[in-house]
Amino acid sequence: MSLFNVFDVSGSALHAQSLRLNTTASNMANANTVSSSIEKTYRARHPVFAPMLGDLFEKTKGVGVQVLGIVESNAPLKQEYSPGHPLANENGFISLPNVNVAEEMANMISASRSYQSNIELMNSAKQMMLRTISLGQ
Amino acid sequence: MQFNFEKYLGLHEPALHLQSRRAQLLAANVANADTPKFKARDINFREVMKQAEENPKGQGPLRITSTQHFQPPGFTDGYEMLYRHPRQASIDGNTVEPEAEHSAFMENTMRYMSSLRFLSGKFNTLTTAIKGQ
Numbered sequence: 001m002s003l004f005n006v007f008d009v010s011g012s013a014l015h016a017q018s019l020r021l022n023t024t025a026s027n028m029a030n031a032n033t034v035s036s037s038i039e040k041t042y043r044a045r046h047p048v049f050a051p052m053l054g055d056l057f058e059k060t061k062g063v064g065v066q067v068l069g070i071v072e073s074n075a076p077l078k079q080e081y082s083p084g085h086p087l088a089n090e091n092g093f094i095s096l097p098n099v100n101v102a103e104e105m106a107n108m109i110s111a112s113r114s115y116q117s118n119i120e121l122m123n124s125a126k127q128m129m130l131r132t133i134s135l136g137q
Numbered sequence: 138m139q140f141n142f143e144k145y146l147g148l149h150e151p152a153l154h155l156q157s158r159r160a161q162l163l164a165a166n167v168a169n170a171d172t173p174k175f176k177a178r179d180i181n182f183r184e185v186m187k188q189a190e191e192n193p194k195g196q197g198p199l200r201i202t203s204t205q206h207f208q209p210p211g212f213t214d215g216y217e218m219l220y221r222h223p224r225q226a227s228i229d230g231n232t233v234e235p236e237a238e239h240s241a242f243m244e245n246t247m248r249y250m251s252s253l254r255f256l257s258g259k260f261n262t263l264t265t266a267i268k269g270q
Contacts, residue, residue, distance in 0.1 A: 003157045006164040013168030020171075049172040062165030065172055114170055117235055121164050124246045128160065131253050132153075136260035 003132075005062050006125040010118040012052065012064030017118070019067055020047050020111040024104050031099040034080075036087045041095040044073035044104075073098055146259060149252045151189040155182065156249040158216070163242040166221075166233050174230040177221040177238065185216050 023045045030042040048071055052064040075098040083092030143150070162178055169175040223232040 002154075002161055005161050009161065009164045009168045013170075017171070049169075051169055051172055051175055062161040063169065063175075064165070065168050110171065114235075117167055117170070117239060120239075121167055121242060124242065125160060125164065128157070128246060128249050131250060135253060135257055136264075 003125050003129050007122060009062040009064045010122045010125075012066065013118045014115060016047065016049055016065045016067050017111045017115040019070075021108065021115070023047055023070060024108045024111065027097075027099045027104050028101070028108075030097055031101055031104075032096070034085070034087055034094045034096055036089045036094060038077055038095050041077050042097040042099070043077070044075070044097065044099045045070050046073065046107075075100075145263075146256060148186070148190060149256050149259075152186065152252045153249065153256070155180075155185055155189070155216075156245055156252065159245050160242065160249070162218070163238050163245060166238045167235060167242070170231070170233045170235050170238070172231060175233060176231075177223070177233045178218045179221055179241070180216045181219060 027044045033042050035041045048068040049065055050068050052066045077098050078096040079093050080096055081092055082088055082094055085094050088094050159180060159182065162180065166177040166179075169177075221232055221234075221237070223234055224237075225234070226232075
């Protein structure tokens, strides 16, 4: 039954979207994690999505999503002059992560909506299959 | 009396097959709604059904019957896979519009269910004929 493939494809999307939610949570949690050196400061992380290549060549199947990896944002870090801070460096500066909170919120909403719509597709496919199984009864 | 199952079930059987294939394509589109540069694909249901009507099972113009046959690019099982034109272009080159895909999927599901209902009725007719009551 080719409908089974809907579960594979939507399942891969669920996996990708949950990973995206995970990185968003990590970014939001660390939005205010300061540090004394630029190297040790947290940088915003984002997953990279791509179509599943194996499925692209096998033309009779739907194409799932895969996560190629997680990249760290190379936007400039914020430097703040706060000599009283316990983590301030010798010049009195602390480094703040380059997490853009508004962008992360938008990412979060997009990920959770995509997750929901994939679940809905799986539900519809399930109904179709159940009805097929009970055909002629 | 010769009874031909394929004739009796008519176009509903190829329609079911096609609708389940289309469900898969649309699911792939929704799954890739956030993948950069992904192009949404679909089949022209009316065209493919017309093909199925004109060329009954196994006699389609582009059917692969041997592993050594070539698959023409963009075709699967003899259906031509088309690219969807997005109404609003997006900056990352992705042409999936979730609302369009969702409505297409829902419509496809309803069509699948009605094909099933028709087939179910046909089978019930047969059972009644066999039992004679």
